[in-house]
Amino acid sequence: MTKYKIGIDVGSTHTDAVILDENNNLIHAEKTMTTPDVTSGIINALRLVLERSKVSKDDVVAVMFGTTHIINAIVQRKNLGKVGIIRIGLPATEAIEPTLDWPVDLKEAVNAGIAMIRGGHDYTGEPITSFDEDAVKKALKSFREKKVDAIAVTSVWSVVNPEHEVKVRELANDLLPGVPVVLSHEISSIGLLERENATILNAATIKVMINAINALREALRSMGxxxxxxxxxQNDGTTASAEYIVKFPIFTVIAPISNSIRGAYVLTGIPNAIVADTGGTTTNIGALVNGYPREALEVEIGGVRTNIRAPDVVAIGLAGGSIVETKDSDVKVGPVSVGYRLIYDGIAWGGNVITATDIALAKGVMFIDDPRCNPELARSKIPSWLVEKAYAKMVEMLEDALDRIKLRPEPETVILVGGGSAMWPKVLRGAKEVIRPEHAQYANAIGAATALVGAVVEKAYSYEQVSREKAIQDASEETKKRAIEAGADPATVEVAEVEEIAMPYLPGNAVKVRVKAVGKLRL
Known part of the structure; x- marks a missing residue:
C-alpha cells in the first residue's frame, strides 16, 4: 500500500498544498488564497487537495506545514504571551538590560518583568560567581503573581555550560507548574543579546503555536x-514534529522561505545554486549550499536582532502583483502589490491596475493557464514603451538582487521558483544558466513535504581543555539527540555538517563547533 505525505506552505498571497508519494513523486497540487488568520487558508488548501487528488485518507501518513503564524504574530504584535525575563550574569552584563533596543510596542506586548541574577559561566565553563538561588526564587514568585504566560532564561556562556539555566527551570517547575520555561542554550548560539532576544521571542510565541496546532489538529480530525x-x-530547511515545535516555535518563523529554497533542490537535484522565489508580493532570493539554504549570521525579526538559524535572504518588493506606476518618464515597479487581488485588479483580468504580471503578459514572455486571464487586454491597454521600460526595470531589479546574494564574482546557476517566476527571462546577468523546473510554482510546498527532520547545535570549546575529537563527538551526540526529539527515526539519524570556527579574541584556543544532524521522519 502506497503511503502519502501532504505538504502545505503559506505565502503572503497564496497557500499551496501538494500530495507526494513515498518516492517524492508529485501526485496532485492545489493553490488557494492565503487568509488573514492563516489557519483557515491552510484548511481550505488541505481539503481541496484531498478531494481532488482522490487519495485515500487512510493512506496519508504525515502532513507537513510551513506556516507564517509566528512571524505574523510578532510583526503584528498580536496574541503574544507575557514573558518573565531572567538574565544570569551579574556582576557583569548589567550595562545593557534585556529588550533595551526593542521596538517600544513589541516590548510592551511581551515584557512582564526583568530579573538580573548573579551567576553565569565563562567560555571555559567555569562559574563566574556563585548562583543566587534566592534571587531566582524571588523573581519567580513575582512572575507568578503577574501570571506570566512563559519564562525566558538566558545565562552568560550557557552554550558552554547550561547548569544555571537548567537550575532555574527546575525551580520554576516547582513554583510555577505548567508555565513554559525557555532556556537560551536550546534556542541559539554565541552572542548573549541576540540569543536572549530569540529566547524571549520564543517564549512569547508558544501560546500562538499552541493555538495554531490545536486548530490544525482539529481540522485533521474533522477530515478523517x-x-x-x-x-x-523549520528555518533551516528541515522539519520537526508538532510536539517539538510547540516548545520551539521560533524555529518556524522564516520557514516558508527555506521551503522554497529546499524545494528548488528537490525539483532540480542541483545542490549548489542561487534560488529566486517570486510570489505575489515579494521575491526572496537565497543560496543553496549542499542542498540546504545558506544560513545568515544574524536575523532581524519584527525589529529585534537575533542569531537563530535562518536562511540568508535578500527580499525585494518585486513580484507578480507589484504595481507599476509612471511619473513623467520615470517608471516605478513595487514595492506596493495588489497581492491576492491580482485576478480582480490586474489589467489582463479586466481591472484597472497595471501590475508586473500585466507587463510580462503584454511583453509575451509569460503564459497563465487561467480562462479569466486575457493577455490581449494587457497588450491593448498598456503602451508598448511602458511595457519595454517596465520589464527592463523589473529584470534589472532582479539581477541586482541576485548579485547581492552571491559570495563570488563567477556566474552561478540560478533556479527560478514560485508562482510569479514565469515572468522572468531565460538569460540573466551574472547567471551561468537559468532554470525554471517543472512544478516550480509549488516548490515551497514540495520543500515542506520532502524535508528531513533536523537539528543544529552550536557549542564553544577550549581545545586546550578538551581534544578536538572529543569536542566534535560531544556536539554530534547532542545534535543527534535533539534530532530524535524533533521526530527523526533514530536508526536514520546522521551528522550532515560539522563546522569549526576559531574564536581568536578568546584565550585557550577557543573554537565554536557547529553540528547539523538529519534523519527520516519517525512515522
Whole structure:
C-alpha cells in the first residue's frame, strides 16, 4: 500500500498544498488564497487537495506545514504571551538590560518583568560567581503573581555550560507548574543579546503555536486524518514534529522561505545554486549550499536582532502583483502589490491596475493557464514603451538582487521558483544558466513535504581543555539527540555538517563547533 505525505506552505498571497508519494513523486497540487488568520487558508488548501487528488485518507501518513503564524504574530504584535525575563550574569552584563533596543510596542506586548541574577559561566565553563538561588526564587514568585504566560532564561556562556539555566527551570517547575520555561542554550548560539532576544521571542510565541496546532489538529480530525502525524517546517530547511515545535516555535518563523529554497533542490537535484522565489508580493532570493539554504549570521525579526538559524535572504518588493506606476518618464515597479487581488485588479483580468504580471503578459514572455486571464487586454491597454521600460526595470531589479546574494564574482546557476517566476527571462546577468523546473510554482510546498527532520547545535570549546575529537563527538551526540526529539527515526539519524570556527579574541584556543544532524521522519 502506497503511503502519502501532504505538504502545505503559506505565502503572503497564496497557500499551496501538494500530495507526494513515498518516492517524492508529485501526485496532485492545489493553490488557494492565503487568509488573514492563516489557519483557515491552510484548511481550505488541505481539503481541496484531498478531494481532488482522490487519495485515500487512510493512506496519508504525515502532513507537513510551513506556516507564517509566528512571524505574523510578532510583526503584528498580536496574541503574544507575557514573558518573565531572567538574565544570569551579574556582576557583569548589567550595562545593557534585556529588550533595551526593542521596538517600544513589541516590548510592551511581551515584557512582564526583568530579573538580573548573579551567576553565569565563562567560555571555559567555569562559574563566574556563585548562583543566587534566592534571587531566582524571588523573581519567580513575582512572575507568578503577574501570571506570566512563559519564562525566558538566558545565562552568560550557557552554550558552554547550561547548569544555571537548567537550575532555574527546575525551580520554576516547582513554583510555577505548567508555565513554559525557555532556556537560551536550546534556542541559539554565541552572542548573549541576540540569543536572549530569540529566547524571549520564543517564549512569547508558544501560546500562538499552541493555538495554531490545536486548530490544525482539529481540522485533521474533522477530515478523517487524525492518524496522520503533524510536522512543521523549520528555518533551516528541515522539519520537526508538532510536539517539538510547540516548545520551539521560533524555529518556524522564516520557514516558508527555506521551503522554497529546499524545494528548488528537490525539483532540480542541483545542490549548489542561487534560488529566486517570486510570489505575489515579494521575491526572496537565497543560496543553496549542499542542498540546504545558506544560513545568515544574524536575523532581524519584527525589529529585534537575533542569531537563530535562518536562511540568508535578500527580499525585494518585486513580484507578480507589484504595481507599476509612471511619473513623467520615470517608471516605478513595487514595492506596493495588489497581492491576492491580482485576478480582480490586474489589467489582463479586466481591472484597472497595471501590475508586473500585466507587463510580462503584454511583453509575451509569460503564459497563465487561467480562462479569466486575457493577455490581449494587457497588450491593448498598456503602451508598448511602458511595457519595454517596465520589464527592463523589473529584470534589472532582479539581477541586482541576485548579485547581492552571491559570495563570488563567477556566474552561478540560478533556479527560478514560485508562482510569479514565469515572468522572468531565460538569460540573466551574472547567471551561468537559468532554470525554471517543472512544478516550480509549488516548490515551497514540495520543500515542506520532502524535508528531513533536523537539528543544529552550536557549542564553544577550549581545545586546550578538551581534544578536538572529543569536542566534535560531544556536539554530534547532542545534535543527534535533539534530532530524535524533533521526530527523526533514530536508526536514520546522521551528522550532515560539522563546522569549526576559531574564536581568536578568546584565550585557550577557543573554537565554536557547529553540528547539523538529519534523519527520516519517525512515522
Amino acid at each position: 486524518l487524525e492518524h496522520a502525524k503533524m510536522f512543521f517546517a
